[in-house]
Amino acid sequence: MEIGVERVVEKFQRYAGEAPDGEDVARERLCQALCDECAAAVAELLRPGLEEIPEAAEALAAAEAFYQLALLDQAAGPEVVSSPELKMELGRRAEYAAMLREEKRRACRGFLREEGFYFGQA
DSSP states (O other): OOOOOHHHHHHHHHHTOOOOSSHHHHHHHHHHHEEEEEHHHHHBBBOOOSSSOOHHHHEEEEEEHHHHHHHHHHHHHHHHEOOOOOEEEESSSSHHHHHHHHHHHHHHHTTTTOOSSOOOOO
16 A cells, blocks of 8 residues: 655655755755655555555655654754854754644544554453
């Protein structure tokens, strides 16, 4: 079962504020690759036997791609830039992206296979 990457990209653009403008082709390719990878990863987590892909799964893939982009941006640049007159902090975008991702994962609870280990009595 495949997730519609076009819809994942649309949601990702809304979450990340990344609208394609044709000026930064490398970044657009990166964003597309992240959406492709995350859509495939979420599709692998879906429970077998679903009739159709839930919209929540597309939202989870988009949120995961946004989180990965935020981590890449954070890793590629300095956290703080300062001079005697100015101090600029890049913020907590990755932290907020992680919170969004976890919220979207909770919304998919009934559609995803369990990833953790359960030790107990049924």
